[in-house]
Amino acid sequence: MTRKIVHxxxxxxxxxxxxxxxxxxRGKPVIVGGKPESRGVVAACSYEARQFGVHSAMPSSRAVKLCKDAIFVPPRFDAYRQASAGIHEVFKQYTSMIEPLSLDEAYLDVTERAAALGSATAVAQRIKQDIKSTVDLTASAGISYNKFLxxxxxxxxxxxxxYVIRPEHADAFIQQLPIRKFFGVGKVTEQKMQRLGIFTGADLRSRTEVELQTEFGQAGAYYYRVARGIDERPVRAHRTRKSIGQETTFSGDVVDKQFIWQTLQTIAASLESTLEAKQLAARTLTLKLRYSDFQLNTRSKTTASVFVSVSDITGTLPELLRRTEAGHRPIRLIGITLSNLVKHDPEQGSLAIVEVRESSQLGLF
Structure with missing residues (x-):
């Protein structure tokens, strides 16, 4: 039976x-994140702000230049977690096969429910309607026979x-798709592909698996398959996570220490939300940097306790940052990965004993 996957x-x-x-x-350009005067970072923005070219991970000082009427508001992660919980309750009414990716997106395998309601499109329409009536928010749905599409x-x-991509239309859809739209192709990979003459799915499909693996390593096999509409990954309702991470690619080279710190604080807050939602804690924190010459640099710390909260995460970052050239050498990407995950009961509070440092101690790196 052809699977019915909704994203x-x-x-x-x-x-x-x-x-x-x-x-x-409502109807105004809203930016969630730090204010320009505090050298903040855009964590998210409304569609009204996006019309001016504002996007996440952009310096707030740049965002206000693009959109002078922008309204800056600080993140309220408790409200976002509560909304996410309500959305997931809607999901559970239609399938038990739910694979969350973050607070605001998930894969659903609705194969069985689609048979009962007539189509996966009908299921997705009902989910969207129920989300709107339950939490008063809008969602976009993608429907196809695999997760990639x-x-x-x-x-x-x-x-x-x-939007629906049916099996009989998948090949034509993929061939005309710009390579930047392929999930898993980031800015650096896109640039490399374009240097190789790969601009669309059709270009990607013209390359052999050996050619792609030679240029892109193990990812080459993935590119070879998805260019042909092949993605056999199941929706994993209870998958065991090995790590949780988030990274930000800057639009230009960054040296400013305070801007780097603001970005890391935003990432840490998002990771705290993910840990709490999944009732997890981590014993290893890895800081990831990519310099302007694309050299990758990682620094890690493993503790006998755990990382759970923003303060746990940011408390150990200055130590790791001092072991890099951040603030002295331009960087293009920064991220945090939490691994060695363990179950954690939020009611018991944070078990971490990592020393907490205030953001005013930026001079430490």
Whole structure:
């Protein structure tokens, strides 16, 4: 039986929660993140702000130049977690095969429910309607026979979109797809592919698996398969996670220490939300940097206790940052990965005994 996979992606999630809870923000360019005067970073923004070219991970000082009427609001992760919990309750009404990717997106295998309701499209429409009536937020849905295509489809008709890629149309869809739209192809890989003359799915499909593996290593086999619409990964409702991470690619070279620190704080807050939602803690923290010459640098620390909260995570970052050239050598990407994951009961509080340092101690790196 052909699988029926739905990818749900909430529309401008953090900003939409703010506009829902504060009606005076509706229809206005809202930016969730630090203010320009504090050298903050854009964590998320509304569609009204995106029209001016504002996007996540952008310095707030740049965002306000692009959109002078932007309204900056600080993140409220408790509100976002509460909204996410309500969305997942909707999912559970339609399938038990749910694979969360973050607070605002998930894969759903609705093969069985689609048979009962007539189609996966009908299931996705009902899910969207129920999310709207339950938490008063809009979602975009992508529907296809595998995860790769479902995720791409969810981004085709935003906001409040619903896009279907049927098996008989998949080949033509993939061939015309710009390579930057392929899930798993980042900015650096896109640039390398373009240097090799690969601009579309058709170009990618013209390369042999050996050629792609020679250029891209193990990822080459993945590119070879998805260029042919092949993705056999199942929706894993209870998959064992080995790590949780998030990274940000800057639009230009960054040296400013305070901006780097603000970015790391935003990432840490997002990771705290993910850990709490999944009732996990981590024993290893890895800081990842990519310099302007694309050299990758990682620094890790493993503790006898655990990382759970923002303060746990940021408390150990200055130590790792001092072991890099951040603040002296331009960087293009920065990220944090938490691994050695263990189950954690939030009611017991944080078990971490990592020393907490305030952001004012930026001079430590």
């Amino acid at each position: 749900i992606d909430m529309d401008a999630f953090f900003a939409s929660v703010e506009q829902r809870d504060f009606p005076e923000l 479902a995720k791409i489809a969810s981004d085709m008709d935003k906001p409040d979109g619903l």
